[in-house]
Amino acid sequence: MIDLLSKLGRVTRAWLRMTGSMAFRIVACCSIGVLASLLSFPLAASGETNPARLLARAKGRVPVYYSPRFEAQALKYQKTLIACQRWYDRKVRKHVDFDLIVLNKEDWGMFTDKNMYPWGAEYPYPFPYSQPSVNGPSRRAFVVLPAHFEDLTDASGFADDLELLVENISYHELGHLYAKAMEMETSEFLGEMYADIFMASFVRARRRDMHVFLQGPPAKFQPQRYSSLADFFYLYGDVGVTNNIWFQFQLYHLSDVLIRDKSLLTVIAELKNAFRDSTLPPFNYVAAQLEAIHPGLGAEMGPLWQPTTLPDARPNTCTGKAGSDKHSALVVQNASTKAVTLTFKAMSRSVAPNSWARIGGHPGEQVRTDPGLCFVFQDEPAIVRLPSQQRADLGP
Numbered sequence: 001m002i003d004l005l006s007k008l009g010r011v012t013r014a015w016l017r018m019t020g021s022m023a024f025r026i027v028a029c030c031s032i033g034v035l036a037s038l039l040s041f042p043l044a045a046s047g048e049t050n051p052a053r054l055l056a057r058a059k060g061r062v063p064v065y066y067s068p069r070f071e072a073q074a075l076k077y078q079k080t081l082i083a084c085q086r087w088y089d090r091k092v093r094k095h096v097d098f099d100l101i102v103l104n105k106e107d108w109g110m111f112t113d114k115n116m117y118p119w120g121a122e123y124p125y126p127f128p129y130s131q132p133s134v135n136g137p138s139r140r141a142f143v144v145l146p147a148h149f150e151d152l153t154d155a156s157g158f159a160d161d162l163e164l165l166v167e168n169i170s171y172h173e174l175g176h177l178y179a180k181a182m183e184m185e186t187s188e189f190l191g192e193m194y195a196d197i198f199m200a201s202f203v204r205a206r207r208r209d210m211h212v213f214l215q216g217p218p219a220k221f222q223p224q225r226y227s228s229l230a231d232f233f234y235l236y237g238d239v240g241v242t243n244n245i246w247f248q249f250q251l252y253h254l255s256d257v258l259i260r261d262k263s264l265l266t267v268i269a270e271l272k273n274a275f276r277d278s279t280l281p282p283f284n285y286v287a288a289q290l291e292a293i294h295p296g297l298g299a300e301m302g303p304l305w306q307p308t309t310l311p312d313a314r315p316n317t318c319t320g321k322a323g324s325d326k327h328s329a330l331v332v333q334n335a336s337t338k339a340v341t342l343t344f345k346a347m348s349r350s351v352a353p354n355s356w357a358r359i360g361g362h363p364g365e366q367v368r369t370d371p372g373l374c375f376v377f378q379d380e381p382a383i384v385r386l387p388s389q390q391r392a393d394l395g396p
Helices: 031-039 071-092 104-112 163-180 188-206 208-216 229-239 241-259 264-274 283-292 297-305
Strands: 044-047 056-059 064-066 099-101 130-131 141-146 328-334 341-343 347-351 353-361 366-368 374-376 380-388
Touching: 031 056, 044 229, 056 071, 064 071, 071 099, 071 163, 071 188, 071 264, 099 104, 104 141, 130 163, 141 163, 163 188, 163 208, 188 208, 188 229, 188 241, 188 264, 229 283, 229 297, 229 328, 229 353, 241 264, 241 283, 241 297, 264 283, 283 297, 328 341, 328 366, 341 353, 347 353, 366 380
Parallel strands: 064 099, 099 141, 328 380
Antiparallel strands: 056 064, 130 141, 328 353, 341 347, 341 366, 366 374
């Protein structure tokens, strides 16, 4: 939540995670396995000091690195994550090793400042995030938590007890690691939902004090611009920070409904069977699959199950004029029987039949389709529905 739209692609890798497979651009994700390697090897690179040495460390089933003066908090998060890890281990019969890192604002910047550490990733404080192991078990997975979540603007509106909320998010982040280890994560939306299903299974069984988080957004939340899960499905981080967090609470509730009266392994098997294809189908397909897994889910989710509120983008003349530095997005949905090639600046991307892609750009810039249509970025994100009924000779 910071230069709200331009940095959101980076922010959302944790709560607000991005996978490069969904974005055609620029928001393509880059690995942050570097930090894992720092925690696993004496030196990050020749002549460069390992920043992890500057942190305090507590051994245990889950080793924890933490900023000085935050030992009590770090040990508290370590204890609760160990309990959660044991639960996941038993329920899915799989074990994931990981490190926990608890950082204050200054130390967070040490790991994410690319000027100081060129390998670092830019994840603004204080957003929790996680990273699976990189290149095998020699580089461990990790979960990063903020030492002071209260530093987030308007954080008090997200929960009455922010430390309890961070604990809850830590189960979600650990869920990402287990979902990845079980080869479940196929898209941004599904990745968030899978992590939430892990979290909800543990919270339902062991953390009654967190059941409130499974009921949806707190009443303190104001109405949001984007209100359909289809909006979040297509835009993900581009919905804006607060709106994104509002959707995360909605996914908490959706995941809790799916896990209700079923074992974690049963739900995982159903989801993996429903979403085996690596292509990105439209939201109505995903909604239908979820409805088949849990009949009545759409009715329970109410207005969230409505079609996207994104305005339709119309073909325009191919002028290629840039407008401003403001960030925007075009969601290109291909409902045809043939692949469509999109060209944006010097990049091209093929969108499979009955699939879609999200492209990030600035107002005034344009995306060209291979039939010769051009679609211009507006001040707010819009959706391109192909095949278009408009004529294809509007521009050169």
